[in-house]
Amino acid sequence: MRAAALLLVATLLAAAPLAPLGLAKGPKAKPERIDKILSQRFDVSRAQARTLIMHGKVTVAGAAVRSPKDKFDVDVDMEVTGLRRGTSEDAGPPRPQTVKSEPTDIKFSSLLLAYHKPVGVLSTLRDPQGRRDLTTELPGGIFRRFHPVGRLDADTSGLLLLSSDGDLTHRLLHPKHNVEREYIATIAWPRPEDFAADPTLTPTLTRVEGAAAPKMAPSGSLEELRERLAAGVVTTEGTFSARVVDGEEGWRNTKHGENVGWVQLAVAEGKYRMVRRVLMNAGHEVLGLHRVRYGGILLNDLRLPENEVTEVPQEMLGWAEDLLG
Known part of the structure; x- marks a missing residue:
């Protein structure tokens, strides 16, 4: 019986050997999304990382990664085309080439592209002050055509x-072609009677650049x-003028906070800050x-996720082609 017990212990030890004393390994890091790994390792934006992946520029074990959502170990070996490595061992992590020229072979055949612009990104190709702009967020090859x-x-x-x-x-x-732009605006919108008693309930008396100071109280209803x-x-x-599609008064809406509708x-038309000026001068x-x-x-x-760009599919382009005549 004693011999059988010893044999069982020996068998278990052979099947699951113990780590050396004091050197037991901690839990292995969880796999991460490949776009996150690429962004951190090569110091590119997540949007640039996803674009490189979707255009077959990232390979693992010789196979192109097909989705930014694919997960790998954080130390996975990968190859990325279109990126320039440092020139010495102490030159830091691999750096991207200037976004204006890389990736060089990204091609779009559509008449229009759509970009979901986040707050904080300028709609210019180059900002002299070095702030985030279209060339820091999008593949530079786009701007050879678009x-x-x-x-x-x-x-x-x-x-x-x-x-x-x-x-x-x-x-x-051009305004003569009457192409509509549609927006959702979060606006200051207290009850008019509350505003009359206490104008500080809304900051509508603050001057907006290019807008005349508003002369009217907030609207009493969506219809007004x-x-x-x-x-x-x-x-x-x-x-x-503007055409209202939908909305909700501040005292009926609780999603955005008190006095906010x-x-x-x-x-x-798309004049500079026009929507903000119009709403400001209408009391909001x-x-x-x-x-x-x-x-x-x-x-x-x-x-389209925020900070992503995509081709506008052909089935959505009929109105634009009609506009060209």
Whole structure:
């Protein structure tokens, strides 16, 4: 019996040998998404990492990674084309080439691209102050063929189109073609009677750049705001109107906080900070602004994550092709 017990212990020890005393290994690190590993190791943005992956530029064990969501050990060996390594052992981690030229062979054949711009990114190709702009966030090869259609302010998020056709860009931007841009604005919106008793409930008396100081109290209802915007609102740039699609008064809405409402509206011009000026002069300061549509292209239909770019599929381009005539 004793011999059998000793044999069992020996068998167990052979099957699961113990680590040397004092050298027991901790739990192995969990696998991470490949886009995260690539971003951290090569010091590129997550958007750039995902673009490299989707264009077959990242290989592991000789096979191209197919999805940014694929998970690997954080120390996985990978090969990435289009990146420049340091010139010496102490030169730091591999660095990307200037985004203006890399990756060089990313090609899009569509008439339009769609970019889901985050807050904080400038809609310019190069910022002299070194702030985040389109070339820091998107593959540089895009700009050999495409250019932005107008701009979104740095503090506005949402859909920004990139065009490969100068004539189309002109038609998309010119007011005579009546191409709507649709936004969702988070706005200061207390009850008018509360505002009359205490104007500090809303910051609408704060001057917005380029906007005349508002002369009216906040709208008493969504319908009243609809009428104000449809009739036209005077700003320092002229009188502009907007079409209200939907919205909710501040005292009915609890999602964004007390005295804060929202409105979804469409305009047919894209002058600098125009939506903010119009709403400001209609009695509502804009606290947040997000563009959800440009012409016939809806951001939700594209299912495009923030800070990503994609081709606009052919089935969404009929209206743009009609615009070209």
